[in-house]
Amino acid sequence: MRVVLILLRRDLARMLGGAGRGATLLPVLFFLAVAMLYPFAVGPAPEILRRTGGGVVWVAALLASILPLDRLLATDVERGTFDQLALRGIAEELVVAVRLLAHWLSFGPPLMLAALPAAALLGLDGATLRTLVLGLLAGTPGLAAVGLMIASLTVGLRGGGAALSGLLLIPLALPLLVFGAGALAAGGTGGIALTAAISLVLVAITPFVGGMAIRAGREG
Amino acid sequence: MEPARLSATDLACRRGERLLFRGLSFALDPGQALQLAGPNGVGKSSLIRILAGLLRPFAGTLDRAGATGLIDERPALDGDKPLGEALAFWAALDAPAAAAPNLGVDALLDIPVRYLSTGQRKRAALVRLARQGAPIWLLDEPLNGLDVDAARACETLVADHCARGGLAVVASHQPFALPGLRQLALADFAP
Known part of the structure; x- marks a missing residue:
């Protein structure tokens, strides 16, 4: 326990503190930048933004989780x-499990907080925001786990490891995206429960992988 | 210090397709030290990593009893932290009992590790090793990068360690001044 x-x-000191020199903030800023750019790209029609905004937030969260991977291990x-x-x-296994917790703490909760201004930018209503934040709570541990597994597998690669990590994460994180963002359309808790279940499996196998x-x- | 033991029987090591050495055996009792000698590429570092349990031997058995400390070319100190903080992480894990020699490291504690020279990092790693309190020391080229004074201090450190009943394996192509140091020429075990 002491260990x-x-x-x-x-x-945590390395991920949140001065060590990364703003590296922690980068995923959050990237996430907000996507939410900010999207209305400019599709136009300010409120009902389109409301219908598609939640999905865009999920894609932004998935892509933001790629950013810290290359220096993780x-x-x-x-x-x-x-x-x-x-x-x-x-x-x-213990070191990786602790690293997983620290990695999630450094980007999961900040993304959930950043979902509030993102929801305002996209004009999401209260119920959607609630489903979105709950979905991120269920899904971001899984994203962190997939990212860490990929980081451990690409750790010995000289050059190109970072780009490869990003490409590998996308298919592996797809189930999380399908159920997490799917919960927004269905409006139920079933999708969130499935997202949490996938996250749980991923978190459980990550230290061993x-x-x-x-x-x-x-x-x- | 707990009684420690380190012995190898018929060790062989293969890296890739190449067999580096085979049939290598030795035994060390508390207070003894062994120098692994030989030219570059003969397998000194690989043997050190096998003895540390970080690399599986291709054949043979290893019998190691007691906590083990390792010095190699990688200092395992966080580059962006001041040296004091980087060492404090290991000190928290090792919980050192007694004050250890500082090898002039005390003057460097405020400097971020990435600004330190090779020799200064090596000295910091030696300080961590001394504080670890492990009875078995595995030293891979410990004198690399050290100036004359620091090299003497390093030799004294290992001599004191052996005098206290610790045992040490030193892989070095340079002469290492230590009373009672046995030599093992790795080239004798090449296939």
């Missing part, structure tokens, strides 16, 4: 941090 707290404190593998932790008997990928990378 978890020490690791979490370092991860790569620096620690290159610097030998994982090796030093392994020598201290700290499993890669990440741990195996990092150990396999040592043999290369």
Whole structure:
């Protein structure tokens, strides 16, 4: 437990603090920029914005989650941090699980907050906003998990790893998008429940996938 | 310090398609040190990583009892943090008991790690190793980048460690001054 707290404190300091120099803010700004540009692109017809706005917010959230991927694990593998932790008997699975929590905290809740101004820009009503924020709450842990799994698999790739991560995330995150954004059209809680279920599975397997990928990378 | 043990029997290592060494055996008891010698590419670093448990040997068995500390070319210190904070992360994990020698690192604690020279980073890594309190030390080219004084201090550090009952494996192509240091020429085990 002490180890978890020490690791979490370092991860959060790196992701939220000065380490990334605004890297944390970047997904949120990107997310807001999409919400801001969309009305300019399709025109100011309120009922079109209301009908399609929620889906646009979801696409923006998915794309925003790609931005922090390339440095999520790569620096620690290159610097030998994982090796030093392994020598201290700290499993890669634990480090990845803590990293997943920190990664979600650094972009999930900020995106949910940013959904409020985004909803205002797109003219979404209260009920839609509620479904949207609940859907993001259910879906962003899954997005974080998919992102982290991809980051662990592409960690050894020299050059092009970042672009590949982005391309890989899109098909794997598709189920989250289908059910998360689908809940907006259906207006029910069924879609949100399915999104949460997918997230749960992804979150559960991520530490094991990440741990195996990092150990396999040592043999290369 | 807990009694530690490190022994290898018939170790072989393969990297890619190439067999680096085979039939390598040794045993170290508390207080003993071993130098892995040989030219570049003979497999010193690979053997260190096998001994650390980070790489699987192609054949043979490894018997290691006791906490292990490793120094290699990667310092595992966060580049954007001041050195003091980067070391504090490891100190929090290791919970060091006694004050360790500082190798002149105390003067660098406010400087971000990415501005430090290779030798300064190596010294910081040695300080972390000393504070870790592990009985087994694995040192991969510990003298690389160190100036003459720091190299002497590093040798003293390892000598003190062995005198306290610790054991050490030093992979280096340079001479490493240590009383009772055994030599293992890796080239003798090339296939």
